[in-house]
Amino acid sequence: MPGSVPKPAIPVIEANHLTKRYGSKLAVHDLSFQVYGGKVTGFLGPNGAGKTTALKVILGLLSPSSGTATVYGQEYKQLDTPLAVVGAVIENPPFHPARKARDSLKISAACMGFSYTRIDEVLNLVGLYDVAKSRVKTFSFGMRQRLSLAAALMGNPPILILDEPANGLDPQGIHWLRQFLRSYVSGGNTVFISSHVLAEIAQLVDDVVVISQGRLVAQAPVGELLSRTTTSLRVTSPQIDKLVKVLEPFGVNIEVLAQQTVLVTGKDEGINALKVGQLAADNGIVLSELVEQRSSLEDVFLDLTSSLPTKRFSQ
């Protein structure tokens, strides 16, 4: 029945074999990924991985050496009213220091033919309404980040591209940003947000695109990355050699941490604290410590970014 076949999701942002070269240095290499609508997609990678470069190519600020980057199937440069389609916060907040906050947004409003009342709306939204008439040079970095977000929201766009937006924000600011982006996406909008700190956006994102050294290393729903976390057991025993011999047939990884302490990592769910305790008791082995340790999403991220081959999971 034709109607019962679910339509494949159409990406709102797409990078196809994107490469950006600066002389002999490859900042982005053959990068392909998709960002789907109605979700928060994290763009992760260590410092210098090429995140900002890739985002700038998507936004038409940099020309790719090869490959394409599109928004709704079009290059950013081809969009008629780009700020009504994509709102972006890129790197350092781009405001003239001597210009007042409100005047900085007037430029966008005038360019897009918006009423100036929209300026008050977005300043209110980001909590800068009270300082609208202050010059940007009097702002803290966090306030400038908020002003950048206000500028990005001017056109009420369905897509937000944010490059490390939490930089300079205090914990309350980060909490506010998470809540704001969640509510923004709940309205069917899309957020593509970069960060080099997974923990910062782990609670926020639905999908992740992970890059390292300019190359894609993973693209997956965040839940799938979570399933890649592993459980380890920290075991201390005066008869540690005997315990190791008992555990070896189970195909576990055993890392010696100290003279009587090892870290046991199961290759599957077959080994856990209960089972190790039972095996020790059955073999008359005394245990002085048995602690279960679960690896974090951060560990998965570090693992991914320290190795290069692409790990593309189901979308």
Add this chain to the structure above:
Amino acid sequence: MKFQRLMRSEFVKFKSTRSFFVLLGAFLVMMWLVAFLLALGIAFMIALGTSVNGSVVAVTPKLVQTFLISDTFWMVFLVLFGITVMAGEYRHNTVSMSLLLVPKRWQLLITKAVTSFLLGAVVMLIGVLGSLMIWFSMGKKSYSTWNTWIKAIFSSRVGLEVLILILAAGLLGVIGVGLGSLITNQLGATVLVLAWWFIIENIISAIPRTAPAGKWLPYHAFMSFIGAGNLFGNSTHSTIFSFLPQWDGALVLFGYAVVFLSAGLFVVTHKDV
């Protein structure tokens, strides 16, 4: 994107920072200061019983035109204004925001060129009106009457000169935008233009081997266009006072504006931000 909106956006940029007002304000102050000194000089000569150009001073259209041409020394500020319009965006990193708003880069540059042309022209008009008022107020008592001033100011010769000055001012703004696109270091571009305007081009025009090229260079083309040949006489010798015929100067200056803007356009459309 609608050109009208782009223009409005550029005017908001202009109105919302002091630097543009300082630059254009400085230009007007310098222009009016020169106007004041010119009027003072003539009044002083009359008081001493000295004639000007071998005849008794009379306010003629030619005298007013001479005043206007002499009053253009600081028009280099209009080039600096154009430079600030473009290079200032790179200096404060606002260029990324501008290009996110206007990703078709040629549209941004053309808008800036038109804005600079219009603002340069308007400021020039204000400057000329101010200078005329200074001359009128200082000169009506010392060496002429109200009627002769009115006749001189509203003569076709002075009217044409004012139009030429306004057009030249606009073209200088456009050249500035082109330069600011080519040399995005605002301070570097400013120093280069000042050095060129006041020193380098005059040296080129003064050295016998390079002098023949002098009148074709931007400052001399500008001076030719505004009629400096009428003021200083068109020297056939190779000196800094050698100028092109007036309308040839206009074409050469227009050509410089086109070349700088085209080169700037090429750079801006290919430059990574």
